[in-house]
Amino acid sequence: MQNSTRRLQALRSAAIVSFGFVLILSAFLVSDTLLTYGLPNGGLVSAFVSVGQIIAEATGFTLLSFRFGWRMLAIGGLIGIVGPLIGMYIVHREMAMIGETLAHTAFAGVAIGLLVTGATGIETNYLLPALIVAILGAFLVEYLAARSSSYGDVPIAIMLSGSFALGTLVISYGGGLTGISIEGVLFGNVSVVPPSGGTIMLVLSAIVIGVVATQYKQLLFITFDEQAARVAQLNVSAYNSLLIVLTALVVVGAMQILGVILVAAMLVVPVAAASQIATSFREALYLAVLIGEASIMVGLVAAHQAGLPAGGTIVMLGVVCYIAAVVLSDRDLAAISIR
Template identity: 35%
Template sequence: MEILDSAFMQRALLAALLVGITAPAVGIHLVQRRQALMGDGIGHVAMTGVGLGFLLSTSPVWMATLVSIVGAVLMELIRAWGRTRGDIALAMLFYGGMAGGVLLVNLSETGSTGNLSSYLFGSLSTVSQEDLTAIALLAGFVVLVSLGLRRQLFAISQDEEFARVTGLPVRALNLLVAVTAAVTVSVAMRVVGLLLVSALMVVPVAAAQQLTRSFRATFTVSVAIGVAVALTGTATSYYQDVPPGATIVLLAIGVFVLMTAAAVPLSRLRARRAEATAAAEAADCAIGLPPTRRSGDDVKI
């Protein structure tokens, strides 16, 4: 295939694959916790890290990771302890991160508005081997946390109070979710861009929720959607010369619209099956039989 002949496209597709896996894997916890816009806020803060990377002549990806982790921890602490002025503190953190990034890039000798734009909206040609190595290491961390602690993270996402009663370290797990979200932003910024990464963390999860009924199924389907739109959007960007981040996000929104449309007849079918099952059980009770187990195996009474 022509697209695989170019070394920069090989790196871009590998980065897109990793982004498609990690973004929904973390985003599902943010959606469950009603923190869908947290990724957007972390993206603003990460801009300061990008600016510091240019100013100090170090890797913008690693510097953005460090700064976004600090910002994500601050956000979680503000959420946990903040009261009436918590939203004001978060707003200042978001806007301060964006302003700091722009200022630091302009103060640096190697940075420019064009360089910053590639981090804001994603760029295929600028994914270097160093960037890909950093993305792979960070994505590995995200996957290990998401799969290794999936039960604990699910518990705090559903009900923090119940998780606390069962003895789980809720505050530590909340901070871990924040840190994982920050790392995911750093993973995705070279492909999707800091301003659009939140959409890839949220939209595939929202699309999967239209058809799935369990956490595990939602997790699996959302990751599949994330991988599909990330790879398709990257390939489309190569052939049509369009921004990769915007293309990926619009594809994800298109999948959401299609799944929402498909969810209507599916929900009706499920309702009819439930009514049929209820009617059959009522008929059994009417003739003095206990409810039967209708699973396709031998019916046990």
């Protein structure tokens, strides 16, 4: 018992430090947003860039001597928190494929947004139409799931491929009308994330963290034992809808770095790794956030240094953590059976 309490305290402390680090990076995003809209930003952006230049001079690591480098790191830091945070609930509700589905739905949203931009000339960040369509898709998935006996994979598979097909048709129809890279949307493109991408991520993360912080217990109860939660008069249908909408928010926010194809990994892989070795839900939550943060931070830096795609590097690091966790948990089981 003392061991598990000490482990939990250590993980909690590490998660708080990590959260503090992301909070500092979020201050950059706020300042970055203010600067973009010509508002006074207190010079925070230039202070961050100056720090980055000092780091570059000392180590030769140049990423942080640019404004976009800090923006990328800050968005990544937020993804490392909100991805596993929502992932803890959807993975253990056996809804792991929902993230993948909503990402593909968001892709249809990007395509529709591009078409609207081409037709009307109104330019917005491509994440906004993605967000709207992903939320509509979230309700559609919930509607379909409620009319099957469980979160069966058939309606989810149909939604996944159907929305992707819609996206490709729309893009084909409106081909040549847009300036954004579809490859960047599919696989993520860290070097062209605009300031508005940081603003959107900041707002989405604040909503997700705020909701989970206040509804943690209810979401946990429903995740573990939905029937008992219903008997306890929790509005399970409303919480299910809330969870899927939060998933859509996370997916759209994280899409800009990880891309449509890989975004779901950040909801699933750190949680799967943490759940292999954690004893309690809290422990798994802290561990999942730490694994998510480590994969993203190390992945972004390594990808920049080695000229690799960031999304793929981040996800592969997460997968390595997962395999390590499986090996570790097997050793624990072997040790228990020997005793």
